[in-house]
Amino acid sequence: DAKTTQPTSMDCAEGRAANLPCNHSTISGNEYVYWYRQIHSQGPQYIIHGLKNNETNEMASLIITEDRKSSTLILPHATLRDTAVYYCVLYNFNKFYFGSGTKLNVKP
Amino acid sequence: EAGVTQSPTHLIKTRGQQATLRCSPISGHTSVYWYQQALGLGLQFLLWYDEGEERNRGNFPPRFSGRQFPNYSSELNVNALELEDSALYLCASRTGPQTFSYNSPLHFGNGTRLTVT
Numbered sequence: 347d348a349k350t351t352q353p354t355s356m357d358c359a360e361g362r363a364a365n366l367p368c369n370h371s372t373i374s375g376n377e378y379v380y381w382y383r384q385i386h387s388q389g390p391q392y393i394i395h396g397l398k399n400n401e402t403n404e405m406a407s408l409i410i411t412e413d414r415k416s417s418t419l420i421l422p423h424a425t426l427r428d429t430a431v432y433y434c435v436l437y438n439f440n441k442f443y444f445g446s447g448t449k450l451n452v453k454p
Numbered sequence: 455e456a457g458v459t460q461s462p463t464h465l466i467k468t469r470g471q472q473a474t475l476r477c478s479p480i481s482g483h484t485s486v487y488w489y490q491q492a493l494g495l496g497l498q499f500l501l502w503y504d505e506g507e508e509r510n511r512g513n514f515p516p517r518f519s520g521r522q523f524p525n526y527s528s529e530l531n532v533n534a535l536e537l538e539d540s541a542l543y544l545c546a547s548r549t550g551p552q553t554f555s556y557n558s559p560l561h562f563g564n565g566t567r568l569t570v571t
Contacts, residue, residue: 378557389458389544389562390497433496440509442487442560444497 349373350434350445357451358428364421366448368434371415379410380435380442381419383428390433393419424452456480458563460545466569467535475530475566479547486528487548487560488520492541500543503528535570542567 351369358364370379380395394401394408396417401408407420421428431447459478467473479486488500499512503522511518517533526547532539546560 380559382560382562387564389546389564390560392559392561395557395559437557439557440485440502440504442499444489444499446496 349436349443352432352434352445352448354446355449355451357453358421358424360426360452360454361423364424364428364450364452366419366421366432366434366450367416368418368445369416370434370436373414373436374438376438378437379408379414379417380437381406381408382433382435382444383430384433384447385430393432395437424450426452426454428452458545458547458561460543460563460566462566463564464567464569466571469535469537469570471535473532473535473539473568475532475543475545475568477528477530477545477547477563479526479528479545480561483547483549483561484526485548486522486526487546488528488530489544489546490514490541491544491565492538497544501530532568537570540568540570 378395378397381393382390384390394406396408409418429452431449433447434445436443461476485504487502489497490500491497501520502510506522520530522528542565544565546562548560549558
C-alpha cells in the first residue's frame, strides 16, 4: 500500500496561492515529510521538509496537521514556472518513500 | 557548486544487452541513491550506497546491480535488458552520516533515459 495519497492533478491561477494536499495517515513518529517537484524531463528538485512543526523557506510553506496524518504544501504566489509534478515523500532513516505525485497546472 | 551529474543522457540498447549508467555526486556527499522512473509513473527505489557499500536495495531482480567507487561516484549496471527496463534512471546524493535528529535532502541529477528496443 502507498504510504502517501495525493490528488492526481490540480489547477491554479497564476499569482494565486497553490495548496497541495497530502494524506499520510499511517505515518510513524520517526517519519519526516518531504516535498519535491519534478519539471518535465528533469530530476526532482527538493522544496522543503518537516517533522511536526510548520516550516517555511524561500520556495514554499509546509503545514503539518497536529496528528501528522496529513500535510499541505503552499506555494504563496504561483507562477507558470511552478507547473510541475509535486511529490509528497515520507523519510524514515535513510529511506525515502515517494508518492505518485500531483500534477500542478498553473494557468495564466 | 556543481550538482549531481549523470551520463550518458540517453542510452539505446537492444533486448538482452547490458547497460552501464554513471553518476557523480555533489562534492562532499557520500551517499548515492538510484531510482527508476518508468514513463508517466513515480519513482521506484533501486539501490542505496554509502561509503562504498550497498546499504539497501529495492524490489528489483539481481540483474540490477551497481557499485560505489572510492571517490563516491557510482555506477548502475542492468544485465539482460528487457523491454520494460525502458525508463528514466535517476541518481541522487546526500551528505552523511544520518541520524534521527539530523537528516539532509536528496539532490537529484537529471537522469539517464534508457530505451530498450
